[in-house]
Amino acid sequence: MIMKILLPLFCAAGLSALAEDWPMWRHDVERTAESPQVLTDELSLLWSRELPRPVPAFNDVRLQFDGGYEPIVKGKRLFLASNREDKIMAFETNSGALLWEAFADGPIRLAPVAWRDKVLFGSDDGCFYCVDAATGKEVWKVRPVPSARKLIGNKRVTSVWPIRGGPVVQEDRVYFAAGVWPFEGVFIFCLEAATGEQIWVNDSTGHLYGGQPHNAVAIGGIAPQGYLLIDGEELVVPSSNAYPGRFDLKTGKLKDFKLPLGGRVPGGWYTSLAGKSEEKKGKRKSLLADMGINYVRHEDRLRYEGKPEVRSTIRAGDQEIRFANGYEKVPGKVHSMVVADDKLFVTTAAGGLYAFGSGTQAESRRHEATPPPPGKATAFSSQLLGEIPRHGYGVFLGSVDADTLVHLASETSLRLLVVEEEGRRVRALREDLSRAGIYGSRVAVWQHDPAGFEMPPYFADFVLLREEIPSDERERIFESVRPYGGKFIVQHGEELETRLRAGALPGATNYHGDFKPSLDELVKAPLGVLWFDDTLGHFKRSPQPKVIDGVMITTTKDWLDASTRTMKVDYRLLPPNFSDVYTGRVLSAEESALLKVQAAARVDLKTVQPSQYRPSNQKNAWKPEAPVAGHRQNPLTGETEARAxxxxxxxxxxxxxxxxxxxxxxxxSFYDKRIDSGTINISGPRSGCTNSIVPANGVLSLPYFYKGCTCSYPLPTGLAMYSLPESHEQWTTWGRITKEKLAGKIQRIGINFGAPADRMTESGTLWLDFPSMGGPSPELDLVTVPAKPRSYYHHSIWMRDDAGLPWVAASGVEGMESVTLRGLKPGSYRVGLIFANPASDERRFDIQLQGQTVSTDFNLGSRLTAVGVVFDGIVSEGSLQVALTAKKGATQLSGIEIVPMDLAE
Incomplete structure (x- = not known):
């Protein structure tokens, strides 16, 4: 049978003289979706495939940058990325035959780029790959952010810095972005496409003090999710749910980034430039938004931004092709279309892939998916089923066969992770599990040494170790086992040794949602992300969450049903939800029914609820009073004062x-009273109108309290955070104190040159950014020569040794001759100086304190390695001067710490 498709468009006669490529998402660096390829008005279905249905990272359409398969075409090959099975697939365009598959360690959520004879792509595993277009064999691979730390991201084990800023290539350079959480650090990269060598990186856009929705101010930044594009000499980087940023294409320097300041403006992941069919105005083209993506219901009404059908329209020559028209013999909703190789390729939301071309063909070729083989019980899987839980996450550290994994997946709802080092076994296991239909979505394989594999804490309902390792490594692995019943299993031959992690973490608390203290000893600054996901959403003014024995109990309001309310903003409650506080996993009905916390989850479903939930000290539900949080000792002066x-x-x-x-x-945001941290912003999500940021069970929980709001917070999702070592970079806004109030009183201080904001330490030193950039901060009477030495900042993750305070050493000033701090209390001090060479050159200089030489020919040392020197008994009559005299190369200084001798440790 001949199946034909009539294009509802303006047609040009005949085909283009040469078949065209579609080498990247939406065809070109501007993402115009315009190709010079011309198609006939009558196309036949050549072949089709049914692929596994995609699994987008987020439920919210404004964050669904990976909502379906996005084809790219180079020559006679079509390439697809799979967010479900963590691989790139290559197909022959004429027949639809599968040519090769290339796997990553995590989901590949954005379309690759075909460049010359290579294919380039990034993954949630934090790595960027280049493979041969003909074979899929790896050409080069880099982990651009030098950390192996992981978390649970959208139900998968991923890098803390997944690559979700989709790649774009121009003039043999590839651009992409890693990291999605501004406060964890985000990184915009430019690499040589041929070698993976870094040309530049911008790592300074996660800690920008500036405007937020509702005209608020905070430390925040860009949250790269979506496809990068190039507009002339600028690189445009999408920022998840907010507006994109613009960077200098040659240097990576930030040129423009602002969040929507007004409330209720719905942003989204999509952005593109108008094509040649629209007139270019000025030096910049207008960025286009899609109304179908930026379209959401606020509590009061539907709100939107952008133009209709921007994403779902492409052009082939003079022909305009709209996805919404649908096509004969293409069932379901069209997700994407591309025009290349004299053909039209179509993907559907359900995972269909269709190729249409000219000419007559007796019958199209249909590539049927092979039914997965039934799971076969093995002796090992049967043994394990008597030991392991049926729900949650499980980890195998060491080799395990596919039959065992398939059987466990069929008998449980576990998400399983296998860590295996040997490449051939990894490849075979991935292919077997893919054929079984469970790879990625149920079972994933990371290629890594099992003993050294770094995992998130607290997440695994069981970890099974299949090889002998030292006891200290076992203890490190045990930290990944879930409290309240997780199991650490060590296999010795046919015997299984099980260690139970029973009960709560020492020092952790429960919280019953009653606005009473929760003195959790484990939740302390700095904090990093443990998991994030938006599966479980709540209305913005829902009751407080309860966190009890590892389970979060939340109850949302029935805000979409007008019959449930008596006034404009009053609603009834819906039944409670139960989720795992350590992973965000929504518990099944079977699990929930067995929980001992059922009594705490009882709610009144009939009574209309108050519009707001407030603690007893808040008298006005709609205009809360300013925070009152006791007294503190000022870290600069030692004086007792009201905590502000x-x-x-x-x-x-x-x-x-x-x-x-x-x-x-x-x-x-949060403020750690134990160290008087200042205000630490958790930039990205929106917390509730009800206080919904709860320290309990050893973590700080921020459930997704965003429903009914359209404000463009960059990353509205649920998450939990856990405490990290003091070497972890996290900035604060400490608050303004005038230099007049500090005059003659400062007795302890840290000066952090080039830092983006302030930071408090456990030892009691408040490090202040100079020049001041991170919001309200104590004012310093500080003079430098020259008046404005060159300052710089890089993320501390680059430092080669995280001993001490790498977030001080990672920034600094160069070429400074002297710095004088006034306002000190007279006395004897320990003065610490911190240096780190930001380059690879040789630098030597003399150091003077208070006019006396304390070091001659000081060698700055190797690149990105902190060097600290300490001098005791430095007498000050109210000021301190540090002078640097260059001998070779430019001087450099990262930080100065001043501590009275009676407090020096």
Whole structure:
């Protein structure tokens, strides 16, 4: 049978003289989706395939940058990325035959780029790959962010810095972005496409003090998710749910980035430039948004931004092709289309892939998916089923056969992770599990040494170790086992040795949602992301979450049903939800029914609820009072004073949990009272109008309290955070104190040259950024020569030794001759100087303190290695001067710490 498709468009006669490529998402670097390829008005179906249905990272359409298969075509090959099975697939364009598959260690969520005879792509595993277009064999691979730290991202084990800024190639350079959480660090890269060698990186856009929705201010930044594009001499980087940023294409320097300041403006992941069919105006083209993506219901009404059908329209020559028209013999919703190789290729939301071409063909070729083989029980799988739980996450550290994994997947709802080092076994296992239909979505394989594999803490319901390793490594692995019943299993031959992680983490608390203190000893600054996901959404003014014995209990309001309310903003409740506080996993009905916390989850489904939930000290539900959180010792002067900290707009008012004060201050935020940390912004998500940032069970939980809001917070999702070592980079806004109030009183201080904001340490030193960039900060009477030495900042993750304070050493000033700090309290001090060479050159200089030479020919040492020197008994009558005299190369200084001798350790 001949199946034909009539294009509903303006047609040009005949085919283009040469078949055209479609080498990247939406065809070109501007993402115009315009090809010079011309198609006939009558196309026949040549072949089709049914691929596994894609699994987007997020439920929210404004974040669904990976909502379906996005084909690219180079020559006679079509390439697809799979977010479900963690691989790139190559097909022959004439027949649809599968040519090769190339796997990564994590989901590949964005379309690759075909460049010359190579294919380039990034993965949630944090690596960027280049493979041969003909064979799929690896040409080069880099992990651009030098850290193996991982988390649970959208139900998968991923790098903390997944590559979700989709690649674009121009003039033999590839551009992409890694990291999605501004406060964890985000990185915009330019690499040589041929070799993977780094040309430039921008790592400074995660800690920008500036505007937030509702005209608030906070430390925040870009959250790269979506496809990068090139507009002339600028690189445009999408920022998840917010507006994109613009960077200098040659240097990577940030040129423009602002969040939507007004409330209720719906942003989204999609951006592109108008093509040649639209007139170019000025030096920049207008960035286009798609109304179908930026279209969401606020509590009061539907809101939108952008033009209709921008993403779902392409052009082939003079022909305009709209996805919405659908096509004969293409069932379901069209997700994407591309025109290349004299053909039209179509993908559907369900995973269909269709190729249409000219001419007559007796019958199209249909590539049927092979039914997966039934799972076969093995002796090992049967043994394990008597030991392991049926739900959650499980990890195998060491080799395991495919039959065992298939059987476990069929008998449980576990998500399984296998860590195997040997490449051939990894490849065979991935292919077997893919044929079984469970790879990626149920079972994933990371190629790595099992003993050294770094995992998130607390997430695994069981970890099975299949090889002998030292006891200290076992203890490190045990940290990944879930409290409240997780199991660490060590295999000795046919015997299994099981260690149970029973009960709570030592020092952790429960929280019953009653606005009472939760003195969790484990939740302390700095904090990093443990998991994030938006599966479980809640109305923005829902009741507080409860966190009990590893389970979060949440109840949302029935805000979409007008019959449930009596006034404009009052609603009834829906039944409670149960989720794992350590992974965000929504518990099944079977699990929930067995929980001992059922009594705590009982809710009244009939009574209309109050519009807001507030602690008893908040008298006005709609205009909360300013935070009141006791007294503190000022770290600069030692004086006792009322505790005060910056708080910008946030309708929750904040709540004091005892050790931690949490609030929305522009972004979700917290203040660690134990060290008087200042306000630490968790930029990206929106916390609730109800205080929904809860320290309990050893983590800081921020459930997804965003439904009914359209404000363009960059990354509205649920997450949890856990404490990290003090070497971890995390910035704060400490609050303004005038230099007049500090005059003659400063007795302890750290000066952090080039830093983006302030930072408090456990030892009691408040490090202040100079020049001041990170919001309200104590004012310093500080003079440098020259007046404005060149300052710089790089993320501390690059430092080669994380001993000490790498977030001080990672920034600095160059070429400074002297610096004088006034306002010190007279006395004797320990003065510490921190240096680190940001380059690879040789640098030597003399160091003077208070006019006396204390070091001659000081050698700055190797690149990105911190060097600290300490001098005791430095007498000050109210000021301190540090002078640097260059001998070879430019001088450099990262930080100065001044501590009175009676407090020096």
């Amino acid at each position: 900290f910056p708080k910008s707009y946030g309708c929750d008012g904040g709540f004091d949990y005892g050790h931690i004060y949490t609030m929305r201050s522009g972004t979700a």
